[in-house]
Amino acid sequence: MNAILSTPRDPAVRSSPDAASPFALDLLAALGGQPKSIAPKYFYDEAGSRLFDQICDLPEYYPTRTELGILRRHAPEIAALMGPQAELVEFGAGSLTKVRLLLDAMQSPKAYLPIDISGDYLADSVRALQAQYPRLQVLPVVADYTRVFTLPTRQRQGHFEDSSVIESEAAHAQSMRVGFFPGSTIGNFTPAEAVDFFRMAAKVLQGGALLVGADLIKDPGILHAAYSDAAGVTAAFNLNLLSRANRELGANFDLAQFAHSAFYNAPLQRIEMHLMSRVRQQVALCGQSFSFEEGETLHTENSYKFTVDGLRALAMQAGFTPGPVWTDAQRLFSLHWLVAPM
């Protein structure tokens, strides 16, 4: 999937089951696997993106407000590292809330390229941003950054056209290209996948820099509260994966028969989210039938927690050179400046 946003949404397209879509293929593989496990990127259709924004406002969910606080405090210093006329590429841009703090501090940003898998939601978010920043060149890209994707190509005059990411860089190194990857989305990857992400980012950013938000290891009590909130919003977010499969793929998940489960796996230093089957049951998807035992789970998300040195070590495996790191006073969250290899 990769599209530069230009056409209005078409609900009819989304409502017809597509057994060959990446979501269908990965969910079929997950349900047929042992243990059952699927990548968290499939949480994010429009409903999932809206639920994630509600999570960000929850009192228990410290990461968003903590990262916003770090950004607010250090935006001038970060903008100085970027220099004038930098291009900002955001991976997993979501509601585009955090980037406003950077844009406000940057000196004449040349362009902003938000990338997200959740296309309709990205389109809405970009419309709101563009209304507030009418002079900023905003080039949204609907893509899965774990697969091959393309970015608009830089032209000499600073304008863009659609072309290959890799081709685009060599010829035009006029200003710094900075990647932004907030929200500790890096923690959704296994360590090996995180290194793969850093390698991909290094290709996109050649010689630029990456600003990454990473959640830090802490008291598991704080983590448990953050991922099993009292209002049940995280549970709804988790269960939306099944609603989405029903809506898009014609599956027949009975949501009442699955429970949200989130816990800290201390040896692996990660929160795990699962959907636990309350009963023994069968589920139909794309003409196939799958069984769940009572208590069996579909593993839907990992959220790894890091030490500052641990995150830097992963980036260094992909050739990045660690720069400044900013944290909050309680050391709940960290924001890393990483210099990309040429």
Ligand SMILES: C[S@@+](CC[C@H](N)C(=O)[O-])C[C@H]1O[C@@H](n2cnc3c(N)ncnc32)[C@H](O)[C@@H]1O
């Ligand atoms: C944890 S949310 C973070 C949102 C926002 N950046 C923030 O910091 O609040 C992850 C975001 O990344 C997007 N995303 C997740 N996996 C993705 C993928 N493989 N490719 C592109 N976008 C992805 C989701 O749609 C969502 O907007």
